[in-house]
Amino acid sequence: MLCEHCEAFDIQDFSPHGKSFQESKHGQTRDILSLKRGQDAGCAFCNLLMEHVREGLAMAESVKGKELELSIHVEANSLGGDGTQKSLQDGLRINRFFVSIRPRYVPYDVAAWHGKWPIHIERDLCVISDPASPARKAEDVVGQWLGHDLSSDHHFETISRWLHSCLTHSQCNQTLSQKRIWNIWEVPLPLRCVELLSHGKGIRLRETDGQRGAYITLSHRWTADTGRCGTTASNYNARLEGKEFPWLSQVFRDALKVTERMGVRYIWIDTLCIIQDGDGGKDWRQEAPKMSQYYQYSLLTISAAVSSPAMGIFNAKIPDKIPQKLVRLPYRDSECCQKGHFYVYERGVGLFAQYEMALQASQFPNRGWIFQEWLLSRRVIYYTDYGLFFECQAHSSKNDSQELAQPITSSQYSPKEINLHPELRWAHIDNTNSNLKVRIGLGKTPPEELWYRLIESYSFRDLTRPEEDRLIALSGIKDAFEEILQQTPGTHWSSEYIAGVWISDVHYSLLWHKEQDSLNDSKVKNLPSWSWAALIAKVRWPRRGQVIPACEISLAGQPEDYEAVSSSPQRISLNLESITSPPGPIIVPHSLQVHGKLIPVLLRQGISQSDELQPVMYITDFEETFNCENIRQVCSISNPYLVGGWGSLEALEVQERLQRSQGATVFALHVSTRKVHKSAIRLGSLWGSYDIFEVLYLDCVGEGKYCRVGVGRIYEQALLDDFSKVNKISFELV
Template identity: 35%
Template sequence: MPLCQSCASFDLYSLWRRPSGSVCLRLSDLLNARSHCDFCSLLCDHFASQIASLTQNSQCRIWLSLRNTADSMGDGSRYEFSRLTATFTKEEFGGYPVQLCLVASQGSPAAKSGHFVGRYLGSDPKSPHHFAAIRTWLDGCLNHPACEIHLSGSRSIDPRNSPLPTRCVELIEGRTFQLSETGNKVGSYITLTHRWNEETPAASTTMSNLEERRIGRGWETLTKTFLDTIEVARRMRIQYVWIDSICIVQSGDDQKDWNLEASKMAVYYRNSLMTVAAVDASKEDGFLLARAKDAMFKRLVRLPYFDVASVPKGHIFVYIPEFDASKSHYDTYNRGLLTRGWVFQEWLLSRRILYFAKNQLVFECQSRRPKNENNEVLFAEESSGFSTYQSVLKMKYAIREESQKGVVPDRFSTWYTIVEKYSQQTLTFPEKDYVVAISGLAQEFRNTLASANERVSANVSLEYVSGLWLEDIHYGLLWHLKDRVAAEDAKAQVSTASSWSWCSLLLPIFWLPRRARTRNEMQVIGLKTTEGHMLSVDGNSPVRGVQYLRELAPQQDNSGESDTEDMGWSRLAPGSLLVRGRLTPVYIGTNLSTKDLRLVANVPGHSFHTVPADSSKAWRIVVSPQETGIIAGYGSFERPQIQKQLCRYETTVVLALHISSTDGVGLVTAVLARVLGLEIPVVYNVLFLEPQGRGKYSRLGVGSIFDTRLQGILKAAGEEVIELV
């Protein structure tokens, strides 16, 4: 139906050139019209309840404004239209804006103009239109300079001709496939990221079905998700597919193959042509099922298209979406796929990801914002809680930017952000996977540190031990638990990890903000692995014996790269951290009251003010054995044994190990204080320990001491060698 009189002069280009950037449709014209065009009907249907409450003489209007949604990384001078905003003027009748999507048909003048980026591809994700869009997106991404390099920016590998994983599902002519040993071949392959479920073990490769699958048999138990992933590769004409549970032997060989391949998974994901993310896959239908007819919209309306000279040339289409495309996609991160530890790492390491969700297909690479199948750029809102997370992590070059600063605290800030997010994930086999499932990110981060250290100092340790970096261990040890009550659950304890590492608890952790003027007060002198191997540390030089550990657990991969080999020893988590420092007994008293909390928050030199007031019950008073009536500091405790003692007794004696000291004033104030002979307030950062035998101690919690008398006692204590287990 042609446009009615009220819409007859509707011209998007003239609309964009207007100073106000908007036009209006008078409500009286709509109500008095003998017949409405499709566009007016679409608006009237949406605002039906408001219009019904008004008289024909109302002067209310529906304002239309055009939104330029060009990708922020692209050419900002171009007009790339994808949204039209309709706003009803009467606030009492719902003056909220309604987003209308603008799309053009493939091959139409509007599409060829390059100004209308939106496309409607239909409701079947298996359609030729969808896979043509995937190829276009993939070809574009392969020309992005920032997408050619790894997360750390260390090197570039052509994903169309990269080293293949040890095993891949190889597609044969027709519709057959087999599990192939790739040797030293190169080529292109896709990877899958998904959530394991109860069907995954039955579909996995084991020693009992390995030989069958090598000859193309034994695939009866494959899940629909796996079959759909193979179908994606077939339609994209990609010969190889890598799926963890299929390409790694899961049982029957005493975990030998898994132990070897797990350390290579990071390389597999970052070198793949793209990763398929099965966001909303179902057991019965997989992720390639056609959507319901009205999943995206109920009505598609045609509008005339005018070129830049206002000459009519065909049409474009408009519809009101049934869901918010950006919100729907970012819900995937917060509540969906990215609640799993392995998936979190796979997401960060993959340079290109293709999301198959229940209502849209989304393309994402490491240098552009995500786009959906309609070619619409997706933006995270501040209220979603994801925008900061994305800016730090998903825009992956942020890690490389951190490495350029050359300052130790700045270089490590991204790592702690990654760990805080990772600690919120879940794992099916935490005892086995907790350290390994983040080791790929540690490999990339180590490359970043190595690159930075070429400009900083050759004598800086790059050793990674149990989720922490030896170069920054004095800050890394001071992690806090977000929920101390949950720590009482035995399921939250990881018996294979050392108590001083955050890997020892399957619970969310965080670090208080780092203070600039901090001095290290404890010296790391060695490491002891669970296998009994001793490693010594000489001052600030790298850990001696690393070459020996490489020989002990060689992790060669067929990519010809060295970083997997370099990080192979990281899986040999040390059982003990040998340090030289000062210990003193302290009393742990009652919970901090509201008054105590205000007192502590006003003490210069620490970041306690960043802790929410309603979490005061998680924090305990620290007092000196000599001055039990004065608050000397505070602490938080995560171990079940100390939690029970604190509930049973009014005071409990623990040992405090002095880790570092922080000045409570700025540099200028400190200089003036020294000139005037004034005392500078200092806070001691400490670990609370419990004896575990001669010279051995386990961690109970973390805290700060700000009372000068107790600090004096701690400072007067003689240094001793302490083994943290």
């Protein structure tokens, strides 16, 4: 049953030419009293709206004041399958309603200025129509109910439409370094692929080196079942003949089905296409440098982001896929003639929240290997517990109804690239609503900043064997970044890259610090203390500024003195280097040769209160977030009560020394001088323009050898003068 008002519902009001456009901005507004009357009279749509805004109304009542009457405003999501606004000739293409609460009579712009209104309802209303209905044929309502079965024809038709649309995006037809991919259907094939034989005759491992075509890649978590499927030296020849595939994991079988249904002949699965055992790791070392190309040139990547891989990718739980309280509304065409109906129902969990929970349940964002696969893949289909999500370079993730997964932040609901929290989601750049992948594709992030944003997003992710994989799991991103450097005119960076650090930017690279919420971090034993890669934790770099290097830093020793860190032939996850890189181990030096000034300083108790820490950070031109427990006062040896700087410590042994005594002596290396201009706060003599020393804190571990224990800044003139009293010395930083 519908009330008189809802019986007259006209979806054309959401058009720019709709009759209520001037009053309600592509939507419809109803006052609360009218909706309550309709609800009391048994109107299904009024009841749906009132139930939908129940929690929001409680919030609104607390801020509205007695003089305001409230109304509910409904806006439509009018995005096409590719996430772009359609022309007026294409129909409204509505698949969602967004609901907000606002004062009935207060002008919208004035209310927004006060920052209280409108109050947006996080969950959205899904708008769907039957495939043969007039609403669908006119492309006014394009939302669809696909059902539970992710292997259904409807789902594959949706994937095909999305892929066809994505291939028209210029950003999606270029690599991470923006190299043009002219024909995705005729790209160089990997050394080997799994070939799907015609007429359902099975599969075989195929040597495809030197051939061209299209292929799909699979991104998956390594499980106990994965190893049982692997190609080995003993079954390799048989697999070339289509034999020796007695058992495949359900994820692999489902991925093969997706490939077949998409009409693609080849799929690349690391476990099947790289020899896992029996050759001493030779094939792994040859294939690892090629995976960057494999993922960037694939037609699409299937992401098995399900919480239970043993059940495959089609058996999603889909807890929110059954429509509750389905309401039928009349459909009126552009001539105001009623022609059939369409349907509205409430999503139990907001789409953006669904996307978050799906990734959290799969544990995908926490894995170091998978981060690289995601970043390099041009198109990704996520099979999750909440259904399908699609992602490409041009637009944020969408679900299987072509709905953009985006936070509710704007009354206009324009498509925004999502910014995902680092523990649950993929990538982050400070607090902006910008998808890192989209920013790279559009060239929005300067190369000198891009590398550090990538590392910040990768640094805390899990690796089963960090001693072996910490750098290899990043090598493909490193290679793509090197291509970006080569294409950037005027860059001062060279290609000398060691232990995750570009030597030409080594002074800045050494200034990484452990971020505030770095918990359960651990050391990587075979990596040098000065590299961010030696610590599995969230790390960040300070904002660049007017900085002058204060010491000379170069690689110590000769290449033959470096340690070769090879990968494990027993566990093959996705490692990425460029196709042109020679096969071989990743080389890691033990030390840097430093010629600079060292002075002993005393580390004292921490700065326990954030209100004490904030002015110190401001005056030292440091705008990042720290865990106060890791921040220590830095004092002069000659005057232990003179606090002249601060330090952020990551070395556990130094923290333990501090707990056992009133202080701990370490050495401060003057890395660079930062020119600061501050006038809002005065700290002692610091005000206006002055110099701050950026330092590393070191421990002596042998004659002429030091290791890093922390990072920080020195600002007190007495400590700055101590540096001027000593000469530069040469030593090894290990």
